[in-house]
Amino acid sequence: MPQRMDERERGLERRGLRRLALVEVSGPSMTPTVNTGDTLIVRYGARVRPGDVVLLRHPLQQDLLIVKRVVERRDGGWWVVSDNALAAFANDSRDFGAVPDELVLARGLLRLRPPADVAAQRTVRSAVSWAAVAVRPLSRRLRAR
Incomplete structure (x- = not known):
């Protein structure tokens, strides 16, 4: 039986907020854009364009979620790559x-970078300083491949 949404949930759905989620990242493949320990705010069902950082199911191991950058549309889907050219194992469309x-x-x-030392964030100034570098929109930069 389908569940009924209450008024608050309907309001969130109308504004697209039910589709937002937090995703914790592990692994070096997207460094320097996203590092291990960073948290991403992602939007499910959003339109994807070249340059976007996306969350996807690994095509060969679909229980594994990975984060990659979309480069272009090709036959069969999206070509995705890692931002870290030095990663030993890219685990991308290549x-x-x-x-x-x-x-x-x-x-x-958005990318949310954790504070290096939570105990050190005791003053408003240190918290603002951390926030200035910790919260960043994910750019649409494209890399030559």
């Missing part, structure tokens, strides 16, 4: 090919 649309789940909106 390994598994184009990613079908149904495996691209969400577009990254």
Whole structure:
């Protein structure tokens, strides 16, 4: 039986906020854009364009969620790459090919970098200083491949 949404949930749905989620990142493949320990705010169902950072299901291991940058549209789906050219194992479209649309789940909106030392964030000035570098929109920069 379908559940009924209350008024608050309907309001969130209308504004697209029910589609937002927090995703914790592990691994070096997207460094320097996203580092291990960073949290991404992602939006499920958002339109994807070249340059976007996206959350997707790994095409060969669909229980694994990965974060990559969309480069272009190709036959069979989206070509996605890692930002870290020095990563020993890229785990991107160079390994598994184009990613079908149904495996691209969400577009990254913001990166939240954790404070280096939570105890050190005791003053308003230190908290503002941390926030100035910790909260960043995910750029649409494209890299030559």
